[in-house]
Amino acid sequence: MFPELNNLLNVSPDKPEQGKFTLLCDAKTDGGFLVHHFLSFYLKANCKVCFVALLQSFSHYNIVGQKLGVNLIAARDRGQLVFFEGLKSTVEVLFGSKEQPNTLKFIRESSSDLKSLYEFVQKALTPSGDGSATSWKFPVLLVDDLSVLLSLGVEAVAVLDFIQYCRATVCCQLKGNVVALVHDSDQTEDEENAMLMNALGHQSSLILRAEGLVTGFCKDVHGQLKILRRGLLQPKSEQTRSLIYQYKIQDKSVTFFARGLSPAVL
Amino acid sequence: MAALTTGFGRARQGGAGDPREYKAETAAGGDKLGGGGGGGDRGCSFLRKVSVPGSGGGGGGGARLRSIAGTRPSVQNGQLLVSAGLPALDQLLGGGLAVGTLLLIEEDKYNIYSSLIFKYFLAEGIVCGHTLLVASAKEDPGDILQELPEPLHDDNYKKVLDEGRSHKSQEEPEISMKIAWRYQNLPQMEAGPGTSSRFGHYYDVSKRMSQEVIQSAKWHKFFLPEEITSYANVESCALNHGYTKLLHFIQRVISEQGFDGSNPQKKQKNILRIGIQSLGSPLWGDDICCADTPEHMHSLTRFLYVLRGLLRMSLSACIITVPSHLIQNKAVTSRIRNLSDTVVGLESFIGSEKEANSLYKDYHGLIHIHQIPRLNSLICDVSDTKDLAFKLQRKVFTIERLHLPPDLSDTVSRSSKRDLVESAKQLSPGCGMMAGGKEHLDF
Numbered sequence: 274m275f276p277e278l279n280n281l282l283n284v285s286p287d288k289p290e291q292g293k294f295t296l297l298c299d300a301k302t303d304g305g306f307l308v309h310h311f312l313s314f315y316l317k318a319n320c321k322v323c324f325v326a327l328l329q330s331f332s333h334y335n336i337v338g339q340k341l342g343v344n345l346i347a348a349r350d351r352g353q354l355v356f357f358e359g360l361k362s363t364v365e366v367l368f369g370s371k372e373q374p375n376t377l378k379f380i381r382e383s384s385s386d387l388k389s390l391y392e393f394v395q396k397a398l399t400p401s402g403d404g405s406a407t408s409w410k411f412p413v414l415l416v417d418d419l420s421v422l423l424s425l426g427v428e429a430v431a432v433l434d435f436i437q438y439c440r441a442t443v444c445c446q447l448k449g450n451v452v453a454l455v456h457d458s459d460q461t462e463d464e465e466n467a468m469l470m471n472a473l474g475h476q477s478s479l480i481l482r483a484e485g486l487v488t489g490f491c492k493d494v495h496g497q498l499k500i501l502r503r504g505l506l507q508p509k510s511e512q513t514r515s516l517i518y519q520y521k522i523q524d525k526s527v528t529f530f531a532r533g534l535s536p537a538v539l
Numbered sequence: 540m541a542a543l544t545t546g547f548g549r550a551r552q553g554g555a556g557d558p559r560e561y562k563a564e565t566a567a568g569g570d571k572l573g574g575g576g577g578g579g580d581r582g583c584s585f586l587r588k589v590s591v592p593g594s595g596g597g598g599g600g601g602a603r604l605r606s607i608a609g610t611r612p613s614v615q616n617g618q619l620l621v622s623a624g625l626p627a628l629d630q631l632l633g634g635g636l637a638v639g640t641l642l643l644i645e646e647d648k649y650n651i652y653s654s655l656i657f658k659y660f661l662a663e664g665i666v667c668g669h670t671l672l673v674a675s676a677k678e679d680p681g682d683i684l685q686e687l688p689e690p691l692h693d694d695n696y697k698k699v700l701d702e703g704r705s706h707k708s709q710e711e712p713e714i715s716m717k718i719a720w721r722y723q724n725l726p727q728m729e730a731g732p733g734t735s736s737r738f739g740h741y742y743d744v745s746k747r748m749s750q751e752v753i754q755s756a757k758w759h760k761f762f763l764p765e766e767i768t769s770y771a772n773v774e775s776c777a778l779n780h781g782y783t784k785l786l787h788f789i790q791r792v793i794s795e796q797g798f799d800g801s802n803p804q805k806k807q808k809n810i811l812r813i814g815i816q817s818l819g820s821p822l823w824g825d826d827i828c829c830a831d832t833p834e835h836m837h838s839l840t841r842f843l844y845v846l847r848g849l850l851r852m853s854l855s856a857c858i859i860t861v862p863s864h865l866i867q868n869k870a871v872t873s874r875i876r877n878l879s880d881t882v883v884g885l886e887s888f889i890g891s892e893k894e895a896n897s898l899y900k901d902y903h904g905l906i907h908i909h910q911i912p913r914l915n916s917l918i919c920d921v922s923d924t925k926d927l928a929f930k931l932q933r934k935v936f937t938i939e940r941l942h943l944p945p946d947l948s949d950t951v952s953r954s955s956k957r958d959l960v961e962s963a964k965q966l967s968p969g970c971g972m973m974a975g976g977k978e979h980l981d982f
Contacts, residue, residue, distance in 0.1 A: 336915040337916060424841075424844065460869075490921075
């Protein structure tokens with residue numbers, strides 16, 4: 274987790290917010306650092322995390338997590354982290370034996386249904402009946418990323434249904450959080466992606482949007498981050514406040530600063 | 540004394556096997572090590588050199604980490620890299636192509652230069668002793684291998700380079716710059732043969748690789764017309780028939796030859812270089828290049844996803860060329876780019892209006908590095924130069940930084956200046972992965 278981002282968002286691992294849906298999007302740049310931030314943040318906050326990683330392998334997140342101070346292998350062993358590796362499961366589904374339970378069977382069939390993935394998430398995050406497990410604070414679902422599902426042939430409506438089911442279970446029923454990453458494609462004509470992003474944007478309480486700089490590539494400023502808070506129930510204060518910061522990604526952390534005040538310029 | 544453990548040897552047990560845990564030895568003082576091999580499948584960024592050989596950890600049958608020919612660790616994060624065949628391209632990609640990743644080449648209009656880069660990749664594999672897997676729907680892979688360029692020895696390279704530069708006197712190192720003295724210390728674009736003679740090799744495009752070298756190489760071929768005997772309409776895996784066959788073929792080669800660590804007795808590990816030519820073209824049975832709203836829009840993206848899964852779990856590197864200029868639907872192009880790790884686009888000047896432009900008179904085309912992966916770290920090694928052009932001389936293929944020429948005309952007319960400004964706008968506003976500029980901003 275990046276301490277500066279925690280300050281900007283006004284949260285800390287000791288008192289994280291509950292029952293929220295956070296949308297991460299990136300446009301023309303790579304927003305993966307936000308996923309690493311939230312993964313390490315919720316692990317440090319002692320929450321039970323179900324991470325659906327569709328695009329990268331486990332060791333990628335593990336190695337970055339070590340730089341950020343969390344050990345994913347230890348978290349997985351003690352049951353705090355349930356890691357779903359999309360790439361590995363796909364290979365097993367297509368080339369393995371047919372009897373294996375396949376959460377990704379939509380790859381094999383044309384019918385695009387994410388019900389099996391939802392059942393996996395539900396089983397992972399619903400606390401089991403026995404009291405032997407240590408109590409975690411609240412469950413968190415992290416998805417990286419949803420645009421890949423569109424590439425795999427799942428319809429945007431099916432993805433929205435999946436997120437709706439997950440929000441109902443995780444946010445409302447279990448009082449947990451859901452964080453999802455979607456790639457923004459404003460320049461290309463990807464209508465399905467645009468629809469997905471707009472719909473999820475309306476459902477979310479916090480949107481973090483990583484964009485490239487308008488002026489192009491810069492070595493010292495890697496992009497800008499827009500933080501958009503949507504107040505769902507409070508019409509008076511905290512309506513839709515948006516803050517913009519610029520950032521630079523380093524090996525072990527990300528530094529944020531106000532626009533135009535990069536340390537390289539000052 | 541630290542025991543050396545490999546993430547790779549433990550691949551089968553832990554189930555989290557990933558070749559990117561398989562880091563080559565570096566002398567840099569590293570972090571802690573999974574002591575005694577009992578550290579499960581913890582991968583470390585740096586592994587200390589072992590002083591006593593054979594003292595492997597308990598896991599993985601004590602397989603010792605031996606460096607594979609033709610690979611080297613990345614200086615940034617210890618990632619295992621292979622050369623793409625062109626040292627200039629390696630430099631732009633951050634040192635080389637990472638093992639387990641996919642290099643996507645967006646073809647130029649007539650597939651001249653992209654097939655050349657494809658051949659460089661395969662030739663590099665033969666020279667390093669890697670196993671090749673060549674798949675094509677258009678020409679027989681055996682014919683592709685016959686056309687590979689011949690490798691050059693170090694002393695020949697300088698002669699070849701000097702021939703190419705003889706009409707331009709560029710060797711003036713002793714004359715110091717008087718006006719632009721700030722640029723005196725800028726490094727040259729290409730690395731000389733002395734710096735990376737083990738890792739990247741140089742090739743002579745005007746000659747063919749000798750038959751003995753080709754015969755000695757180990758390679759597997761997939762030629763689509765031979766594999767598909769019946770044109771059944773039934774699609775299994777909701778994928779194109781040709782793609783399904785290719786995926787099964789690749790998976791069979793990987794598991795039978797042990798590239799995914801399933802054969803721990805094999806001491807000498809090797810890299811599998813996969814080359815797939817013109818993926819997505821109608822010859823593969825796909826219609827994304829033919830129609831504006833294709834019927835099988837998801838075939839190629841599904842194929843790329845499964846291929847990514849196969850690559851991540853094996854010691855392999857893959858190059859594919861896609862005729863993206865034929866794909867009408869831009870959404871598909873961006874989805875293909877998101878599913879690949881490294882994306883390089885080639886734009887040749889043949890037949891376009893840029894051929895007459897004075898800006899580009901020395902070059903044959905532009906090369907765009909659209910995307911570089913961030914693997915195992917938050918940052919990646921992006922090169923600063925975004926404006927790159929290539930030219931194919933008689934013997935070598937060079938990539939150079941593109942400069943705007945000075946405006947030396949006496950009367951600066953509006954039209955000529957507008958031409959230059961137009962071409963300056965063509966110079967890419969930035970690597971798409973890092974940042975993108977809006978078009979109306981004009982500097």
